[in-house]
Amino acid sequence: MLLTYLWVFLIGGFVCSLGQLLIIKTKITSARILVTFVMFGVILEAFGLFDGIAEFARAGINVPIVGFGASLTKGAIAGAEAKGIIGAFAGGLEAVAAGLTAAILFAFIFGLIFKARTKKN
Numbered sequence: 820m821l822l823t824y825l826w827v828f829l830i831g832g833f834v835c836s837l838g839q840l841l842i843i844k845t846k847i848t849s850a851r852i853l854v855t856f857v858m859f860g861v862i863l864e865a866f867g868l869f870d871g872i873a874e875f876a877r878a879g880i881n882v883p884i885v886g887f888g889a890s891l892t893k894g895a896i897a898g899a900e901a902k903g904i905i906g907a908f909a910g911g912l913e914a915v916a917a918g919l920t921a922a923i924l925f926a927f928i929f930g931l932i933f934k935a936r937t938k939k940n
Contacts, residue, residue: 823877826875826876826877826879827876827877827878827879828879829879830876830879830880831876831878831879831880831882831883832879833879834856834879834880834883834885835883838852838856853884856883856884856885856888857884857885857887857888857891858888859885859888860884860885860886860887860888860889860890860891860892861888861889861891861892863885863888863889864888864889864892864893864896865892865896869889873886873889887915887918890914890915890918891911891914891915892911893914894910894911894912894913894914894915895907895908895910895911895914896910897910897914898910898911898913
């Protein structure tokens with residue numbers, strides 16, 4: 820069990836370190852890196868590779884934004900198989916609705932609690 824936690828930490832840390840490295844060493848904006856990670860999850864899921872990685876890495880790959888892209892794709896594929904093209908859009912949103920709702924709710928709560936300010940150079 821301890822080994823599982825170690826792998827989760829190492830793989831999740833690698834994903835986050837890769838994002839931080841891209842921010843520091845390139846001119847790529849954080850938003851583009853975010854979209855790149857989502858698309859990486861979409862590609863892994865579309866080619867059937869994500870589940871194998873997730874079985875090994877568990878939360879290390881599911882919790883970062885890569886897992887969001889994979890969940891979105893998995894829901895879109897299931898929706899498309901069940902309801903056609905409209906199901907592709909609806910299925911993707913159904914699959915990630917709980918996560919999006921939680922993100923919006925917590926952002927609202929933290930927005931009420933903390934005062935936003937610009938970063939000083």
